Amino acid sequence: MNRxxxxxxxxxxxxxTILPTATVVLPAIISNYAExxxxxxxxxxxxxxxxxxxxxxxxxxCTNGAPFLTWVGEKSSPAIAAVLGLFMLQFYxxxxxxxxxEFVNFLKDNVLINTPISILxxxxxxxxxxxVRQGLEAIARVNSLVILLYLLFVPLYIFGLTDEMNVHQLLxxxxxxxxxxxxxxxxxxxWMSEVAVLLFLAPYLQSPQKARxxxxxxxxxxxxxxxxxxxxxxxxxxPDLIRLSAYPGFSAASIVHLGRFIEKLDILFISYWVxxxxxxxxxxxxxxxxxxxxxxxxxxSRPFIGTLGLLIxxxxxxxxxxxxxxxxxxxxxxxxxxxxxxxxxxxxxxGLDRFTKAKTKRxxxxx
Amino acid sequence: xxxxxxxxxPNKSDNAEQSVPAPFPLDPSLEVNLQxxxxxxxxxxxxxxxxxTNESLSSLxxxxxxxxxxxxxxxxxxxxxxxxxETVQLKSEFISATDAFQMIKxxxxxxxxxxxxxxxxxxxxxxxxxxxxxxxxxLQVGMAADTSGWEKRSINEPTSQGVIRGxxxxxxxxxxxGTSMLRRRLKTPDLRIEEYKIGQRTQTxxxxxxxxxxxxxxxxxxxxxxxxxxxxxxxxxxxxIEEFIQDGGLTPFPTIQNTERPDAMAGGILEGQVGIIIDGxxxxxxxxxxxFNFFQSSEDYYQRYDISSFLRLIxxxxxxxxxxxxxLYIAVTTFHQEMLxxxxxxxxxxxxxxxxxxxxxxxxxxxLTFDVLREAGVRMPRTIxxxxxxxxxxxxxxxxxxxxxxxxxxxxxxSFTAISNFVIPSLxxxxxxxxxxxxxxxIAATLGLFGIMSFLMVLLIHMAGLxxxxxxxxxxxxPMVPRYLKDIFIRVPLWDMTMRPKTILGEETRRQGEHQxxxxxxxxxx
Numbered sequence: 001m002n003r004x005x006x007x008x009x010x011x012x013x014x015x016x017t018i019l020p021t022a023t024v025v026l027p028a029i030i031s032n033y034a035e036x037x038x039x040x041x042x043x044x045x046x047x048x049x050x051x052x053x054x055x056x057x058x059x060x061x062c063t064n065g066a067p068f069l070t071w072v073g074e075k076s077s078p079a080i081a082a083v084l085g086l087f088m089l090q091f092y093x094x095x096x097x098x099x100x101x102e103f104v105n106f107l108k109d110n111v112l113i114n115t116p117i118s119i120l121x122x123x124x125x126x127x128x129x130x131x132v133r134q135g136l137e138a139i140a141r142v143n144s145l146v147i148l149l150y151l152l153f154v155p156l157y158i159f160g161l162t163d164e165m166n167v168h169q170l171l172x173x174x175x176x177x178x179x180x181x182x183x184x185x186x187x188x189x190x191w192m193s194e195v196a197v198l199l200f201l202a203p204y205l206q207s208p209q210k211a212r213x214x215x216x217x218x219x220x221x222x223x224x225x226x227x228x229x230x231x232x233x234x235x236x237x238x239p240d241l242i243r244l245s246a247y248p249g250f251s252a253a254s255i256v257h258l259g260r261f262i263e264k265l266d267i268l269f270i271s272y273w274v275x276x277x278x279x280x281x282x283x284x285x286x287x288x289x290x291x292x293x294x295x296x297x298x299x300x301s302r303p304f305i306g307t308l309g310l311l312i313x314x315x316x317x318x319x320x321x322x323x324x325x326x327x328x329x330x331x332x333x334x335x336x337x338x339x340x341x342x343x344x345x346x347x348x349x350x351g352l353d354r355f356t357k358a359k360t361k362r363x364x365x366x367x
Numbered sequence: 368x369x370x371x372x373x374x375x376x377p378n379k380s381d382n383a384e385q386s387v388p389a390p391f392p393l394d395p396s397l398e399v400n401l402q403x404x405x406x407x408x409x410x411x412x413x414x415x416x417x418x419x420t421n422e423s424l425s426s427l428x429x430x431x432x433x434x435x436x437x438x439x440x441x442x443x444x445x446x447x448x449x450x451x452x453e454t455v456q457l458k459s460e461f462i463s464a465t466d467a468f469q470m471i472k473x474x475x476x477x478x479x480x481x482x483x484x485x486x487x488x489x490x491x492x493x494x495x496x497x498x499x500x501x502x503x504x505x506l507q508v509g510m511a512a513d514t515s516g517w518e519k520r521s522i523n524e525p526t527s528q529g530v531i532r533g534x535x536x537x538x539x540x541x542x543x544x545g546t547s548m549l550r551r552r553l554k555t556p557d558l559r560i561e562e563y564k565i566g567q568r569t570q571t572x573x574x575x576x577x578x579x580x581x582x583x584x585x586x587x588x589x590x591x592x593x594x595x596x597x598x599x600x601x602x603x604x605x606x607x608i609e610e611f612i613q614d615g616g617l618t619p620f621p622t623i624q625n626t627e628r629p630d631a632m633a634g635g636i637l638e639g640q641v642g643i644i645i646d647g648x649x650x651x652x653x654x655x656x657x658x659f660n661f662f663q664s665s666e667d668y669y670q671r672y673d674i675s676s677f678l679r680l681i682x683x684x685x686x687x688x689x690x691x692x693x694x695l696y697i698a699v700t701t702f703h704q705e706m707l708x709x710x711x712x713x714x715x716x717x718x719x720x721x722x723x724x725x726x727x728x729x730x731x732x733x734x735l736t737f738d739v740l741r742e743a744g745v746r747m748p749r750t751i752x753x754x755x756x757x758x759x760x761x762x763x764x765x766x767x768x769x770x771x772x773x774x775x776x777x778x779x780x781x782s783f784t785a786i787s788n789f790v791i792p793s794l795x796x797x798x799x800x801x802x803x804x805x806x807x808x809x810i811a812a813t814l815g816l817f818g819i820m821s822f823l824m825v826l827l828i829h830m831a832g833l834x835x836x837x838x839x840x841x842x843x844x845x846p847m848v849p850r851y852l853k854d855i856f857i858r859v860p861l862w863d864m865t866m867r868p869k870t871i872l873g874e875e876t877r878r879q880g881e882h883q884x885x886x887x888x889x890x891x892x893x
Binding site for chain 2: 006008009107111112115123124127130131134135137138139140141142144145148263264265267268270271274275278
């Protein structure tokens, strides 16, 4: 079922790889540090994100679309590839788990207050496993349809909040120091670094050589949409209220109204968000399965998807029971882990490629 | 069916359960041949076996076999019996059986379709197709003259796919009538008709119709492969073929269109689709079909593009209403009351005050009642069916509201859902939505809007993974090919549709010339 995904579709995949949880988690964190200068923090993080996309794109160009860990094994040694694979598998399992937990926490807080978390986890996981089994091409197609819906939701969001927006809430601009802005941009940068998922999607890309373009295009869209969401939330609530709201974007959506007959549309926006986070979770589960497949060199990962899913559910239920702990991890711990796996690993891959090429060249001279 | 290469299913002899007899080569003895024939087809009253002995030459003995009702009696009498009886050369004492056979075949019979066969198995299918078999004493070969002519329904207006403007003729149960209707519309030497006989016992004629150079060779190869792989004893309607060859065996979505309109089939063939006409049913098939094909109606092209586009949008809206409205009503009234404006919420609460059932039970009750009425309307005698179903719906709806079993709002929801279902031009996809609607309702009652969105995601991913003979089911929307969207959600003017969509075809081909937008002569382009 896994056929190749085109460049535009892949760029759109990157958008929904980052955006769904970023819109939920980031505004409160960024506003905490940067207040009305939060859009500048997004700009800064987008700049770092583009750098990371350059590194990841270069790594994919080195592998030329070959399975990443297989390539590492060929260039270094199978033992190194296996060890790296185990670490990366742990990383992707953790990342998938946190996505699932953020998804479930959001539903629990906003939509299904009385439904047991375990039921939500299992249901979401089963649907996502079905998505992964349909293949990346099907996920990419659904993703492009979900992104098309922005054409409906973005204008609705803007026009529904026109009366509530106050541009003066964005003032004074440049009121925060570069240190504060950098601090505010650290967490969004970790989200932007999720572009590294391209390492595992590369075998399914029609043009892996265009991985940089795919990453950049995706990140530019993400930055634009994040800015849009954050600026509107700032103009509606102001920097002080945003800090108090757990989900400022959806709080703004709850006051969207068209005349007096269409109002309280937050559930509509939440429904749309549900679609996009399904896509995000499926992309990460796909990457997890792909990582497992490459690490353990199994031909078909189908029998193992359920087992990996079970691990994710168990970790989701028993490791991240506390929302505070998850928020703390997102705020402080995530950067290190993501820097390690999303920046250093692809950087290492580029270095490995240069090193082996140089070695071959030297041998060539010698001969 | 003379003159057409007929392919028989190679698998049909594989099935031991069908106990296909070994081929019987014709015996020189006419008596033996007739005995074996009689043993094989039994003593049915409609089978006519007539022996004709030339008194003056005892060696030339003939027999005619035909099936009464499948042959045209006039053709048998004037085209077979009369010439044979009146030909003087056949009475000559010097004529041998072999010469007589050749003379009958090439000179005497004034019939276009005359075939030969040297086994009973080769001749029997022709007998069942309305041919008259001619067997001669002393020869191990038989002759079959096309005398077919049975009672057929005349060409009528399609019952399930009517249009206000456009051709009013529909396919009939006759395969040959169907192919001739297409020939009349597509007068091009590129039109190809391949015939198959499928079903060991029914030997149903199936015709594959396509335009050479326009239909994708890959798709054709796949359809041929799947048709040849069918191993069944009977094909009684096009759905038999559809279920055997369609992609995604367990999907609720149809991946093959059916139509009883020759103009719709001609349109599909011109777009690169392949038509499949089945003998014995007026419903022909079109493949490959994408999801969006099911929302296109022939009439879209027979009226102005603006009104066609508007109607397309109405159909897509009706699709979502038909699938989601009862589920949304349940979800909103059960879980998300805050979504409703206060006045509407108060009105709904007042209506539901005396209703003892939860929203799901209320909706199920009404939906099932409507489906019962609908089914009863189909089965009832034609004259009273529609009246009973309307009266039943009104009386039951009104009575149910007055009895306090359901709220008036629910009656409105169910009625609007049902009416929306009929807006969709394809009955196949409308029926799929009927089933999906029930699942949606249960999910909405359990998980609210989140459940609806989750199930929508399942449906979306399922559809995104579906293919119809290799063509992605959601194309050209997902994967998105913007220039092929001219005839999907809206229909652009015909002069702007210069290319055929590549999604169905192997290659993109030109349909018509460019720059055909009508303008006054000599108009300044600026």
